[in-house]
Amino acid sequence: MSAPAPTVVVLDYGSGNVRSAVRALERVGAQVELTADPDAVAAADGLVVPGVGAFAAVMTGLREVGAARMIERRLSGGRPVLGICVGQQVLFSAGVEHGERTEGLDQWPGVVERLDASVVPHMGWSTVTPPTDSVLFEGIADERFYFVHSYAARTAPDYARVTWATHGVEFVAAVENGALSATQFHPEKSGDAGAHLLRNWLATLR
Amino acid sequence: MSLALRVIPCLDVNAGRVVKGVNFENLRDAGDPVELAHRYDAEGADEVTFLDVSASTEGRATTLEIVARTAEEVFVPLTVGGGVRSTDDVDALLRAGADKVGINTAAIARPELIAEVAHRFGSQVLVLSVDARRTPDGVSTPSGYEVTTHGGRRGTGIDALDWVSRAQDAGVGEILLNSIDADGTTAGFDLEMLTDVRARVRVPLIASGGAGTAEHFVEAARTGADALLAASVFHYGTLTIGDVKDHLREAGFEVR
Numbered sequence: 246m247s248a249p250a251p252t253v254v255v256l257d258y259g260s261g262n263v264r265s266a267v268r269a270l271e272r273v274g275a276q277v278e279l280t281a282d283p284d285a286v287a288a289a290d291g292l293v294v295p296g297v298g299a300f301a302a303v304m305t306g307l308r309e310v311g312a313a314r315m316i317e318r319r320l321s322g323g324r325p326v327l328g329i330c331v332g333q334q335v336l337f338s339a340g341v342e343h344g345e346r347t348e349g350l351d352q353w354p355g356v357v358e359r360l361d362a363s364v365v366p367h368m369g370w371s372t373v374t375p376p377t378d379s380v381l382f383e384g385i386a387d388e389r390f391y392f393v394h395s396y397a398a399r400t401a402p403d404y405a406r407v408t409w410a411t412h413g414v415e416f417v418a419a420v421e422n423g424a425l426s427a428t429q430f431h432p433e434k435s436g437d438a439g440a441h442l443l444r445n446w447l448a449t450l451r
Numbered sequence: 452m453s454l455a456l457r458v459i460p461c462l463d464v465n466a467g468r469v470v471k472g473v474n475f476e477n478l479r480d481a482g483d484p485v486e487l488a489h490r491y492d493a494e495g496a497d498e499v500t501f502l503d504v505s506a507s508t509e510g511r512a513t514t515l516e517i518v519a520r521t522a523e524e525v526f527v528p529l530t531v532g533g534g535v536r537s538t539d540d541v542d543a544l545l546r547a548g549a550d551k552v553g554i555n556t557a558a559i560a561r562p563e564l565i566a567e568v569a570h571r572f573g574s575q576v577l578v579l580s581v582d583a584r585r586t587p588d589g590v591s592t593p594s595g596y597e598v599t600t601h602g603g604r605r606g607t608g609i610d611a612l613d614w615v616s617r618a619q620d621a622g623v624g625e626i627l628l629n630s631i632d633a634d635g636t637t638a639g640f641d642l643e644m645l646t647d648v649r650a651r652v653r654v655p656l657i658a659s660g661g662a663g664t665a666e667h668f669v670e671a672a673r674t675g676a677d678a679l680l681a682a683s684v685f686h687y688g689t690l691t692i693g694d695v696k697d698h699l700r701e702a703g704f705e706v707r
Contacts, residue, residue, distance in 0.1 A: 261545050261572060261573075261576065262548055264519070264548045265548060265550070268523050297575065297576070363653065364653055364655055366624050366655065367454065368575070368625060368655045369454050369497065369678070370454070371453045391527070393528075393575045393624075395574065410453060411453050412454060434526060434527060434550065435526070436527050437526075
């Protein structure tokens with residue numbers, strides 16, 4: 246007998262293209278629901294927080310559905326949460342865009358700032374440097390992942406497992422911190438490597 | 452550098468079907484964009500681009516269905532351009548499952564559209580598609596390059612270098628530069644124009660128009676382009692995505 250499929254909620258708060266995230270999770274065996282219903286968010290085995298566009302706009306959308314409290318509740322019970330792209334950025338203390346500072350969800354210290362590189366946005370497939378004890382990158386440490394962003398965190402807490410990437414400057418490509426994980430790139434758009442990463446994350450769900 | 456040079460096949464889609472011949476073996480239906488997107492994904496395409504050439508409203512609605520089906524099955528980024536006129540058009544394509552949207556003529560007619568789209572959805576979704584050529588007799592622009600519309604048939608008198616600079620300031624996330632002079636010649640990309648545009652903009656630059664051999668892609672990469680787009684060489688099987696990437700790798704470029 247195979248175990249029942251893990252359930253995953255993709256948080257629905259008006260973020261751009263979330264269909265790909267839903268489909269990519271289904272492809273690797275999750276039973277996925279797109280919703281912002283607090284009970285469903287609490288009950289799912291895993292929560293995915295997607296995010297594209299501006300930090301401030303994503304925070305506005307998250308506030309409207311009460312996302313901070315939903316995420317806190319899950320984390321207090323050690324229940325997995327995965328942020329993607331701006332969904333990773335908002336887990337830091339704050340974001341600065343066009344000189345304007347927006348408070349983030351403050352799960353991790355650090356400020357998300359504009360990348361300093363000859364070409365911005367950082368758009369395309371880049372290599373990453375995961376720590377040797379990474380769970381998310383197990384079996385795919387040498388693969389490339391698809392990034393689309395102009396901003397990133399440049400520091401991350403020592404106590405977390407941090408994966409780095411470089412575009413002009415070194416930045417945080419992924420964080421694994423107990424139940425809370427996040428990627429700056431889009432696993433749902435990263436072909437087979439991205440599917441492998443999502444499968445690794447699903448394997449951590451109870 | 453850890454960022455790979457992107458190789459992107461482009462499909463012209465009319466009312467949900469691929470137009471221009473596509474010549475692959477073992478394809479069930481050479482006209483189905485979803486099947487072709489799959490095929491290119493499997494060959495290692497770093498993104499897939501659809502250019503919607505539908506003339507009718509019904510045709511466009513069908514394209515939305517195709518975008519949705521593609522997004523359900525293909526897990527590399529999908530860009531859709533052609534006939535995008537408003538933020539609502541962009542919204543519909545993103546909701547259907549496009550990751551990026553290409554804007555061309557509508558931005559020339561109403562440049563404010565660029566800022567509107569960037570503000571509402573973020574710069575990262577917005578690809579400015581520019582059909583540019585050297586100015587013909589009787590037309591003059593400071594750079595010698597002119598923006599055209601209607602697939603290169605109509606000049607606008609707008610300086611192409613000035614246009615890409617303004618578009619960058621307004622918030623486009625990427626520029627797709629299609630050379631009308633080189634397009635369809637298979638004689639190589641317009642290296643001079645690519646070099647000139649590269650010097651003007653700091654957003655990613657996609658080279659398009661003129662690819663005929665794998666070496667052409669290497670030449671275009673040397674101008675500093677971030678991505679290389681082609682249609683017919685891939686459709687007719689003259690080159691595979693893999694051939695192009697092998698050649699780029701041998702020339703010292705990073706590819707996926």
